Amino acid sequence: MSLIKSFPALRPAKGRETEVVAPPYDVMNAQEARQMVAGRPWSFLHISRPEVDLAEDIDPYDARVYAKAAENLQKMRDEQILISDKAPAYYGYRLTMGDHQQMGLVAVASVQAYNENRIKKHEFTRPVKEDDRVRQIEALNAQTGPVFLVYRSHQGVDQLLSELAKTPPVMDVTATDQVRHEIWLIDQIQDIDFLTQAFDKMDSLYVADGHHRSAAASRVATNTQDSAAPSNYFLSVIFPHNQMNILDYNRVIKDLNGLSESEFLSQIKTNFQVNKSDNPFKPTKNAEFGMYLAGQWYQLILNTDKIPADNPVARLDISLLANNLIEPILAISDPRTDNRIDFVGGIRGMQGLEKRVDSGEMQVAFSLFATSMEDLMSVADANEVMPPKSTWFEPKLADGLISHLLEN
Numbered sequence: 001m002s003l004i005k006s007f008p009a010l011r012p013a014k015g016r017e018t019e020v021v022a023p024p025y026d027v028m029n030a031q032e033a034r035q036m037v038a039g040r041p042w043s044f045l046h047i048s049r050p051e052v053d054l055a056e057d058i059d060p061y062d063a064r065v066y067a068k069a070a071e072n073l074q075k076m077r078d079e080q081i082l083i084s085d086k087a088p089a090y091y092g093y094r095l096t097m098g099d100h101q102q103m104g105l106v107a108v109a110s111v112q113a114y115n116e117n118r119i120k121k122h123e124f125t126r127p128v129k130e131d132d133r134v135r136q137i138e139a140l141n142a143q144t145g146p147v148f149l150v151y152r153s154h155q156g157v158d159q160l161l162s163e164l165a166k167t168p169p170v171m172d173v174t175a176t177d178q179v180r181h182e183i184w185l186i187d188q189i190q191d192i193d194f195l196t197q198a199f200d201k202m203d204s205l206y207v208a209d210g211h212h213r214s215a216a217a218s219r220v221a222t223n224t225q226d227s228a229a230p231s232n233y234f235l236s237v238i239f240p241h242n243q244m245n246i247l248d249y250n251r252v253i254k255d256l257n258g259l260s261e262s263e264f265l266s267q268i269k270t271n272f273q274v275n276k277s278d279n280p281f282k283p284t285k286n287a288e289f290g291m292y293l294a295g296q297w298y299q300l301i302l303n304t305d306k307i308p309a310d311n312p313v314a315r316l317d318i319s320l321l322a323n324n325l326i327e328p329i330l331a332i333s334d335p336r337t338d339n340r341i342d343f344v345g346g347i348r349g350m351q352g353l354e355k356r357v358d359s360g361e362m363q364v365a366f367s368l369f370a371t372s373m374e375d376l377m378s379v380a381d382a383n384e385v386m387p388p389k390s391t392w393f394e395p396k397l398a399d400g401l402i403s404h405l406l407e408n
Helices: 030-036 063-078 111-115 127-140 155-164 189-200 211-222 261-268 317-326 346-358 373-381
Strands: 009-012 082-084 090-097 100-110 147-151 171-174 180-186 205-209 233-240 249-253 272-277 288-293 296-302 341-345 364-367 403-405
Touching (some): 063 127, 090 189, 127 211, 147 373, 233 403, 261 272, 261 288
Parallel strands (some): 147 233
Antiparallel strands (some): 090 100, 272 296, 288 364
């Protein structure tokens, strides 16, 4: 079974891209989704967040929600808003956010390779979120949310995509967040064969974002008896590792675990060098952190003897902060379940941290140096799992521009 293969995508009819394109389903709450679809009858949110078309108090996991998604997808196909390509193809996908660009490949990736850990994970999943994606896929008989994969940069693949980007795309849409999404059709047999063979020679791919979607696809495939069924592959966009843009994923804490501010600072100095900062402190290297407490920014530098040399998880900045401050001083041992901690994506900047503390909602905030792609791949290669909320990828993929139908 090939690592990836081409497929006939379901995509917006020409000229309909702007009406259809939507943010990923999991970056907004239900109220925000309802606001986003106002005046937009063909927004893909009617499929990815179908509760927007139902009563406001409906449980998002109610069976009627999934049925509505299927109804809305069928309506968009019947009205020729979404049209399926006739023949299998690969697709180039370029994201542009400000000065940053990344060019990747849209393909379907092997569930078998995922199950055998050739497509490597770095996060645990939550059962309720996995179940939700399984029900969504089964209701639609389609995969509509692409999994964000990464390959180690490959000269031949990168060159083909670079040359492709010099030609006019078949889709070019700028979303409301000002991220530009361009898509190219790759339908020449020689290009399809080259890409398939090039990826087959790769040792592995890495899940950057979409652990619940890939896990759900695996579960759906398990229930499929036909080895040739489309459900044995899952919708993916695959980018080279050296084009990825990972932002910091910061922490805010509700209280100081019963300590006064002076006691808290005193305990921190056991493991860290603590320096006041006149400006918001954004770390520029590993083992360095910013802290915002009582209107004052600090630079925290972890003592070198606290940095493990050979453990890819323990040496992550997120682990260093957790193991040397958040757990021993603030008594937060499980950030997945402890409601005293919350997470702020780097896209919100240092002001996002200040706002949470200045409002009184939180008492202290920590800014972190962004996890590198090399660190992520090292953890995955070691078959280890990263702490929760370790990576924040920007820009995000859009929903609605390419879907994978599971129809034979």
